[in-house]
Amino acid sequence: xxxxxxxxxxxxxxxxxxxxxxxxxxxxxxxxxxxxxxxxxxxxxxxxxxxxxxxxxxxxxxxxxxxxxxxxxxxxxxxxxxxxxxxxxxxxxxxxxxxxxxxxxxxx
Amino acid sequence: xxxxxxxxxxxxxxxxxxxxxxxxxxxxxxxxxxxxxxxxxxxxxxxxxxxxxxxxxxxxxxxxxxxxxxxxxxxxxxxxxxxxxxxxxxxxxxxxxxxxxxxxxxxx
DNA sequence: GAGTATGCTACAGAATGTGTAGCGTCAACG
DNA sequence: CGTTGACGCTACACATTCTGTAGCATACTC
Numbered sequence: 001x002x003x004x005x006x007x008x009x010x011x012x013x014x015x016x017x018x019x020x021x022x023x024x025x026x027x028x029x030x031x032x033x034x035x036x037x038x039x040x041x042x043x044x045x046x047x048x049x050x051x052x053x054x055x056x057x058x059x060x061x062x063x064x065x066x067x068x069x070x071x072x073x074x075x076x077x078x079x080x081x082x083x084x085x086x087x088x089x090x091x092x093x094x095x096x097x098x099x100x101x102x103x104x105x106x107x108x
Numbered sequence: 109x110x111x112x113x114x115x116x117x118x119x120x121x122x123x124x125x126x127x128x129x130x131x132x133x134x135x136x137x138x139x140x141x142x143x144x145x146x147x148x149x150x151x152x153x154x155x156x157x158x159x160x161x162x163x164x165x166x167x168x169x170x171x172x173x174x175x176x177x178x179x180x181x182x183x184x185x186x187x188x189x190x191x192x193x194x195x196x197x198x199x200x201x202x203x204x205x206x207x208x209x210x211x212x213x214x215x216x
Numbered sequence: 217g218a219g220t221a222t223g224c225t226a227c228a229g230a231a232t233g234t235g236t237a238g239c240g241t242c243a244a245c246g
Numbered sequence: 247c248g249t250t251g252a253c254g255c256t257a258c259a260c261a262t263t264c265t266g267t268a269g270c271a272t273a274c275t276c
Contacts, residue, residue: 005211017207022139031130099125103113
């Protein structure tokens with residue numbers, strides 16, 4: 001089944017958008033892909049390199065989902081974020097700094 | 109190996125905190141657990157219910173990781189977020205509203 | 217037409233997640 | 247004391263998902 005808000009997320013009978021989002025983001029590499037696209041369009045193969053050579057099988061699966069969800073699109077420049085996707089990526093950009101602080105905390 | 113900033117994340121030789129965070133959050137149910145703890149402490153069994161009856165095996169594994177990462181702790185009231193964990197959860201709280209808007213967009 | 221790049225698929229083996237049953241501990245009840 | 251019920255948590259067989267490698271079909275360059 002296509003993952004989309006309105007369709008039930010795994011383990012949640014409601015199609016509540018946040019649950020669908022958490023379901024999708026909670027699959028390996030999804031967050032990472034969004035993160036690596038933050039600086040503009042990249043080819044499939046370049047994206048693979050950025051993601052430490054994920055298997056193309058999986059990368060393609062993720063990109064398909066993200067395209068269904070209107071977060072990513074593909075043109076002759078390669079893959080890139082849609083406006084909504086960029087918006088989401090921006091939310092995660094804040095996490096980068098947060099993670100640095102957090103690391104200091106954890107490692108003490 | 110214990111997941112911690114400083115240790116390499118899966119698929120990333122660097123221990124860069126964000127990568128570790130993405131690795132951890134990109135495991136099923138991790139985001140959901142953080143989300144369900146947003147309103148205060150809950151017992152293991154209650155948390156399980158909130159998470160649509162995830163298997164206790166997995167829930168326990170996730171909680172262990174989140175405790176290692178100082179995002180969650182356990183006392184006689186049950187499981188709850190640490191200050192850092194609450195901070196992180198707050199970041200994701202914004203996602204709830206975002207997801208609602210996004211849903212309208214996707215479903216058009 | 218050989219070389220190189222693209223997006224993407226196939227497939228076997230490994231890792232991860234799921235679902236159910238139940239253990240050991242404790243506190244309350246009668 | 248013996249039962250009942252709730253707690254955190256573990257065992258284990260089964261299912262799904264992810265990984266890694268090989269390679270196809272297409273297109274453009276020399």
